[in-house]
Amino acid sequence: MKTEIKTLLESVKDGTMSVDDALLRLKAEPYEDIGFAKVDMHRNVIQGNPEVIYGAGKTTSQIIGIMDAMIRNGQSRILITRLDKASAEEVAKVHPIKYDELSRVAVLGEMPEPNGIGKVVIATGGTSDIPVAEEAAITAEIHGNEVIRLYDVGVAGLHRLLSHKEEIMNASVIVAVAGMEGALASVIGGLADCPVIAVPTSVGYGASFNGLSALLSMLNSCASGVSVVNIDNGFGAGYLAGMINHMEVKK
């Protein structure tokens, strides 16, 4: 298999194969089967993107095993989400990760230089939404995006949000992170002219029903340009924000 990939990469390099064609081919390539997981190979190597491991529900040794397989296949930048502190300490003994306790995100390798269209603004309604926001922020950063953090700008104190009108108007993409009534997404969606990715959080109590309230609120936003990801899914929002912030002309 190795030779094939090498040939393919050389074709990309010397221009006889486009990146898109190469991607198409690589998507159909085999993966490495390590028993409890099938690790996709090569896809991200070409573009310099990190591979991502969703840490929840995996044992430390499974996580290390997947990292080993990724590194074996040429990947030098890895993002691990939902990694609890104890596991992070175990992993850190084997691979030199940096770990952010608040968002439970670990990163292997250097952060790339931002090279997106513009800036990704990540806003939260309150202080308790910050862990989810940081998961989004680090995800966006490791995918080459400059991130502006606007934390604790919930709509119940509108002046705090309005004093950041300029960052909002000039953003390339905005990630709006909020629990409870989730109104932040609508208000930002009304102010901004760019795509807004709404992340409901499970912050709240009682009739917030673990994020259901914010989720429904965001899905019903009457502001245009707003779409929604799963409750607490900071990674998904950060990833999509980065993708949109790297849109380029396809012929």
Next chain:
Amino acid sequence: MKTEIKTLLESVKDGTMSVDDALLRLKAEPYEDIGFAKVDMHRNVIQGNPEVIYGAGKTTSQIIGIMDAMIRNGQSRILITRLDKASAEEVAKVHPIKYDELSRVAVLGEMPEPNGIGKVVIATGGTSDIPVAEEAAITAEIHGNEVIRLYDVGVAGLHRLLSHKEEIMNASVIVAVAGMEGALASVIGGLADCPVIAVPTSVGYGASFNGLSALLSMLNSCASGVSVVNIDNGFGAGYLAGMINHMEVKK
């Protein structure tokens, strides 16, 4: 019974009995049983408040029957909510009601002069929320309140709401009527210093789940001073707004 009531009213008039004491006594008074309903008597006669008939699920003849009983007991001002057009036309043949088709509210008798502490502001997120808002507005007006209507000021176009900041800051009570994401209550709650009564409406589609989204959103409002009534319950909000707008010192 008649004599008792008369005596009681005279005691109130000549000051030997307080209004509160009289109310207390009257609450325990019998009602008129007209078979399908037990019509409370006298309670509102003293204070000039209207009696209220909830029209939904009652036949035209039941409604007329209840009105007859009320009038028989001295009531000259009656509010009928949730009255469909066909029934209203039938009722109008018997009693000289005024009927508002949009809100399906009928009124018998003259509107009183406003005599509240201040003004009741009634705001809606969109055009479709107006029927519920009008139910609230007419209810407040017939209970002696001056109403300011701010319609179609939803948070997705924040400048429309902000251009009415003054009315909001100076309101005595605010009724915030909104469907879909229901964010209006939180934003108004953050701007105002007075009680805000949030009315979720069933306006919307899909994940609005007939008002559930707005309801949960409003219950989770992180703005202080916000409370919530049932979905589409314009009457309840207008009634409570009027009650708050007539607060007076109790010794």
Next chain:
Amino acid sequence: MKTEIKTLLESVKDGTMSVDDALLRLKAEPYEDIGFAKVDMHRNVIQGNPEVIYGAGKTTSQIIGIMDAMIRNGQSRILITRLDKASAEEVAKVHPIKYDELSRVAVLGEMPEPNGIGKVVIATGGTSDIPVAEEAAITAEIHGNEVIRLYDVGVAGLHRLLSHKEEIMNASVIVAVAGMEGALASVIGGLADCPVIAVPTSVGYGASFNGLSALLSMLNSCASGVSVVNIDNGFGAGYLAGMINHMEVKK
């Protein structure tokens, strides 16, 4: 900034600016950004109201940091809700708070003299609803309200409630706290002539679904003058009760 505020306060003092106008201006004033939170300033200083910190989901050091910022800006009365015992002990080492273990509420500064229109009655259905009721009671008290506690007066033993008919008839505002079937709000709403704020609690089991049963029950109350706050939201109810109990004429 300081001078501006000072000028403004002096204008209020010497009558060249109304309190409302000052409030309006102050709402647009900057806040102090302490990284993880944006602390609103000055708003409550003028009126003597306490600032409030919602303790849940904040670390002890975040709470202390917010207190520091508040005190730095002239606030001497602070209410902290949802503060667990361990945190409270930490905070108490830095600031001389009084802590109520049952309701998990901490108070910094002296309780003010009651100066409301009348009395706030706080009633509970059962013994287990008392923590939520106390959160409401302390919140109301620190906002200058006299509170009457009627605990364990649930509707299944109607005589217990009826023996307090007088307190209920004479209340300025009533907070009805109940879990399970939440019928207390309706029965009190039927007895009283003042606003009733219903607080569903998560007390119960099985089909109470963590307070959903009481919440729905209260939203569907057929008594007029009843509105609802979030499940277990004693603070919200106490705050709103206090606000209603301080209604005054706005010109």
Next chain:
Amino acid sequence: MKTEIKTLLESVKDGTMSVDDALLRLKAEPYEDIGFAKVDMHRNVIQGNPEVIYGAGKTTSQIIGIMDAMIRNGQSRILITRLDKASAEEVAKVHPIKYDELSRVAVLGEMPEPNGIGKVVIATGGTSDIPVAEEAAITAEIHGNEVIRLYDVGVAGLHRLLSHKEEIMNASVIVAVAGMEGALASVIGGLADCPVIAVPTSVGYGASFNGLSALLSMLNSCASGVSVVNIDNGFGAGYLAGMINHMEVKK
């Protein structure tokens, strides 16, 4: 088969077989299979109880077919529930039923003399709950119970309920029918010492969610002796009330 049944009935008559033993045997007896339905035979003939047809979702000809089979097997008293008016008129051409339009209940045969332990009280919260209550009332009456109707005694006007304290205290069984917040069951449960059967109704709007609110409320009743049947299930409540009102000593 006929002879067997006859023998059995004679054994019951001459006392060589107890009613219970006969019932036990009859329950295992064949039914008449009329294609779209399997009609149970004989069971009720002995005790004089009516057979019951649940009319919803059955065509007029199916209903008549089932009646024919019942009559063919000796049954002279039949109760048909959920029968719409058009069908009732069709049925009436074939069998001399009496039809109650409000509750959509039809009865064939004479009402029996009441022979229960005491009286069955059927109470409703409002006027709109009467159709369900009447389904319960007629069901109870055709099973030999004396019924006392207490309609429109909802808890928001407690004095209306309290003025019937005596009927409630003296009832043998109580059926409490209510929509919206469903608090009636708890309050009655607290007043009475007899079994209370709670029937939630779909009366209401918004957060009543078609009876869910009343259902949950009733299931969470903290009054002892309360049990619940399905939303709008007047028949079930009336039947069970009658069963309890005919309890007798089993050796």
Next chain:
Amino acid sequence: MKTEIKTLLESVKDGTMSVDDALLRLKAEPYEDIGFAKVDMHRNVIQGNPEVIYGAGKTTSQIIGIMDAMIRNGQSRILITRLDKASAEEVAKVHPIKYDELSRVAVLGEMPEPNGIGKVVIATGGTSDIPVAEEAAITAEIHGNEVIRLYDVGVAGLHRLLSHKEEIMNASVIVAVAGMEGALASVIGGLADCPVIAVPTSVGYGASFNGLSALLSMLNSCASGVSVVNIDNGFGAGYLAGMINHMEVKK
């Protein structure tokens, strides 16, 4: 107060006052207010019924306090439900209770002789439903009922249930306790001719949604004579069963 009660009791004893009239009077009697609870007095003393304390959400000292108040007022038989083991051990140091670990029920005083109409059958679908069933059983026994336990007779093994057909046919009342699909109530309801009280349990996983599945199933039972209590509410079922099993002629 004492003398009044004594007089009343003597009137009952010498026949100048009926038990019902005495009950009616006693229900309106004051309760003992012990701060965190209002303890009803006298009601059960006359009939020999135990007072009941719902232990969940009460501290050990609150429970002991309530017991003290009860005993002070003449009650010698007390039932405590939902009492965890640690609390039970504390209580046992003060009052000589008997504690059943499985059902978490404690009993003070002697069990009375059964004096009901017939026997109460308590059946469970599986082994895991036994704790709820035992709560029902002990509750019924302390109210003077003979209880027959039929455990682990779920419908998936119909022969186990059918081999107890006789107990079921001869029961006075049946309590059907089941989680998961809750079909037991319907099958028993079809076999029996007596009232069936269905108790859904939270036993199960996944789509049982903590008892919701069994609850809905039981509410929808097409067997007549079935009513439902709250999920896991063994006490409610046992109490109601005992009440029905003690029905007697009221004149």
Next chain:
Amino acid sequence: MKTEIKTLLESVKDGTMSVDDALLRLKAEPYEDIGFAKVDMHRNVIQGNPEVIYGAGKTTSQIIGIMDAMIRNGQSRILITRLDKASAEEVAKVHPIKYDELSRVAVLGEMPEPNGIGKVVIATGGTSDIPVAEEAAITAEIHGNEVIRLYDVGVAGLHRLLSHKEEIMNASVIVAVAGMEGALASVIGGLADCPVIAVPTSVGYGASFNGLSALLSMLNSCASGVSVVNIDNGFGAGYLAGMINHMEVKK
């Protein structure tokens, strides 16, 4: 394309290609794109199975268009489900379908001879479940299965079900169709030793929540060998039953 298919079919016929291999190939074959639908070709031609059109949400002309495409590709047996009567009459003008009004199923072509392992038993709880059951029955029959119908054998009248114990014990597969409490699946599952496919129906009212109750009940069945399809999905059950009844040894 035609020649390819022909060659392939000949290879199957002369044994140089197995049926499985041919199927595998055909699954990857193109479909006919008729604009609003992409009609799969050939798959069923070989095995004599009918093609199926889900009629709901399709216009009559779309349905006829799809039939035309199917017939054009050699299919002579077509099953159309969820076809309303008006559409059926239109279709019948173009293609000689047989239409069953009760189940809203139309069939084009002759029913095949049954050639399954055994018999498919289709049982319903009540009369109202028959339309769903017939959808299952006709689906099974057109796929070559002998069907035994056991209608109205709900568990509340257990003897009706038990009198068919033999058919149940000897079935190859059983489809259990029931609404309301959905207990039929569990009871049959306990009696039978073959796969039971449970079909919840939307028959019922109130807390049946349009089939949710039966669905949850069936998913929680404690009988082994029971699986569930969507509410009212008679087709899915009939199709799967036929598939299981045609299991054969794969080498």
Next chain:
Amino acid sequence: MKTEIKTLLESVKDGTMSVDDALLRLKAEPYEDIGFAKVDMHRNVIQGNPEVIYGAGKTTSQIIGIMDAMIRNGQSRILITRLDKASAEEVAKVHPIKYDELSRVAVLGEMPEPNGIGKVVIATGGTSDIPVAEEAAITAEIHGNEVIRLYDVGVAGLHRLLSHKEEIMNASVIVAVAGMEGALASVIGGLADCPVIAVPTSVGYGASFNGLSALLSMLNSCASGVSVVNIDNGFGAGYLAGMINHMEVKK
């Protein structure tokens, strides 16, 4: 006001003001208040974007009134969604709209030339999802996007989807429209490297719960780059797709 706007537009034209700055200013401009609605002005005039009217819940005369106001303010391209056929015919008498019956979308003015980054692919799971997809498609087209329609490519016939792998790989943005199990979004999300906007539809029956099933499924997608809009919200998806397809570098 006119002069101001004119000046501003001239500043944009002669380059002394950037488009972003102008937008920022215009967002704060007044709107035209036409009683039942507040119509935003000018915003879209500069960029050539259409104004949008959400037709549901508005009367024909309200819609025409809003159109009049928009035209009065210089807008020549208007999109009306959720417009029923009867209203469309009324509107067409006044304004020369084109109306698409399937998607209930009306367009006033010419469609612009596509000028986006790439192509917007709109895929549906089935034929019944086409109306929602067309709402998305027309919305995208009127905002200057080239749209490729891939209809009826649901995952149960994977070859139909896979035969369009190239369009999917080369898309700039993909809108995945599906009801029932909503799996289309995940499968497309796994194949594509561009943002995928998932639109759950209310197509389905039974446990699809009017689109809830597809909504939850799409929110839980484990493919990266997928976000979700409200059930049946074709407009929202088409608008957001167009916005992403017009991303450009912001300095």
Next chain:
Amino acid sequence: MKTEIKTLLESVKDGTMSVDDALLRLKAEPYEDIGFAKVDMHRNVIQGNPEVIYGAGKTTSQIIGIMDAMIRNGQSRILITRLDKASAEEVAKVHPIKYDELSRVAVLGEMPEPNGIGKVVIATGGTSDIPVAEEAAITAEIHGNEVIRLYDVGVAGLHRLLSHKEEIMNASVIVAVAGMEGALASVIGGLADCPVIAVPTSVGYGASFNGLSALLSMLNSCASGVSVVNIDNGFGAGYLAGMINHMEVKK
């Protein structure tokens, strides 16, 4: 009893009684009542099938007691599911079980030789679904089935699934285990021609609502031949798969 059984078994052996008839008889046989459980006897002895104990909610001594009863009645092969590690260690001291920690399944006795029609394929969407899949796999194996495990083949990486097309096409039955969006069942259902048993898992977070999302998704699968078992019910799926894989001609 012993003799009866023996006679019956001899009749089976010498061919005077069919296995089916014997089964029928044995099903009606008594069970051993060991107090907290009624253990079915003999049923599985004849066919060599294991008895199954559902370990959740049973104490270790109850489990051992049931095992003892089973062994006493001739059973040598026992499957225990949902057995936590601590209990397993206790049981292992008494009976020589093999315990799989991942799936919490214990097995007593030897695994039988596979003797089914074909192979059972068990596929999972991700790594975290493996515990449920293993419960299914071991259950299928102990019932005599050959199992092929395809783990981590979720639809977001379609090539991983497609590279196993052959195993899927050749399977006798497929068990599709997936959480989150649960799309695996539909995609496999579209590829395969055999029965697919879908097992939703509680893997996921936020709007997965503990498996509800996957459950609804699977119930709404538009692929034919798919049925669903309870969330996380690996045992149920494995058992049913084995049953289908052992279908044989019944005369």
